[in-house]
Amino acid sequence: MTYEAVVLGASAGGMQLVKNLVTSLPNDFGLPLIIVQHVGDNSDNVWPNLLNECSQVLVKEADEKEPIQRGTVYLAPPNYHLLIEPDHSFTLTIDERVNYARPAIDVLFETAAEAYREKLIGIVCTGGNFDGAKGLLRIKELGGMTIAQDPETAEASAMPKAAIQTAHPDYVLSLDGIKKLLLEIHTAKTTSHELEN
């Protein structure tokens, strides 16, 4: 299977995890990584900029109508929901909070599932609520790969636990396991790409 995108949700404890993961990606990472991380409503561009400075891949806030590119990490802007269109571009909305959150992981995951179907990888990581569980289930229903962080290794276990209960994901992995799996998929993708050429 050739995957085309990765979506990831994190809440409490997410900053460390996102930093750890994003800084480990090689500069030619063959997929886009799209992240909803629960943050305060009025935080500005400081966090994406900081991440970008210490990463090999490009890290940026997702812009309205921006076409999604591989090798790029996109963060949902605070106080907007992040949606993915069937043509693989972003939409931002100010709709009601979902699971008390805006951006909500479920909103990203459900729209990404429709847009990428079986070519999507969804990952639910550390967090103290249950956002992302329904979205991960939707990814699974449409044939994508589903992963939850091992609750034992997560800083806050409630969110990956809820995801496991609701979606019965394909993999339950530590952060290191998630990194390893993503790199394997990246390598497989670049190798098959080279063969095609």
Next chain:
Amino acid sequence: MNESASDIEIDLLLESIFQKYGYDFRNYSKAHVRRRLDQRLRLSQLGSFNAMRDQIIHDPEYAETLLRDLSINVTEMFRDPLFYRSVRELVVPMLKTWSYIKVWHAGCSSGEEVYSMAILLKEEGLYDRCQIYATDFNQYALKQAKEGIYRSESMKKYALNYQASGAQASFSNYYHAQYDSAIMDASLKKNIVWAHHNLVTDSDFAETQLIVCRNVMIYFNRHLQNQVHKLFYNSLSNGGILCLGNKESLQFSDFADSYEELDKKQRIYKKRYAN
């Protein structure tokens, strides 16, 4: 790319709404429309978008509910306080050069941001020479906006936004609270005209000096955004001001060169003088 069966069903549904009721959601964000339709589909216990389409064609009341689903946007007073601070600092001095000011709040929804602007204009001594046109195509939201009644609970958050916007007075001066409701002061409503207007299907509005349309066009696709930008351009006087939402940009629109940026971050633009 091949469209999935449900994508095609949604396209047909939107086509039917347009043909039967004249409301055009065909150029809305597909991901957004699908989410709202999905929610209604689950609540209505209908099996598919095709079944929903049938119901819409034959049941105007059901159609009404769906139109409401598709068109209501949530907002708050002084949303993005720094935007209002920038309006005070950059836009107000320009507005003061006009003897009579027409303000168009396009897509005003339930009115929170219209009252915010009315408060700001009042505090800056401009309200009495302003006419504010607040428009939306959702009659239900418009009715709410006109009444100006909000939940007392929300007022606490709005008061914090108000203070962060650089205002000097007390937010409680502008409403009267009773039990769990708060009604906006009548003096704010005096110069506001609430009107039904559909950005997608209606034409130019009036010659205005300030257009505020925040977080409305994010729901539209690029084609429709350009169409609405044309409408705004034609409705603004030379040197008039256009205010968009914090994540909206003119940069990729057909009208990027028609405006100068007054505040890049707060998305405030000034229409260039036409040659």
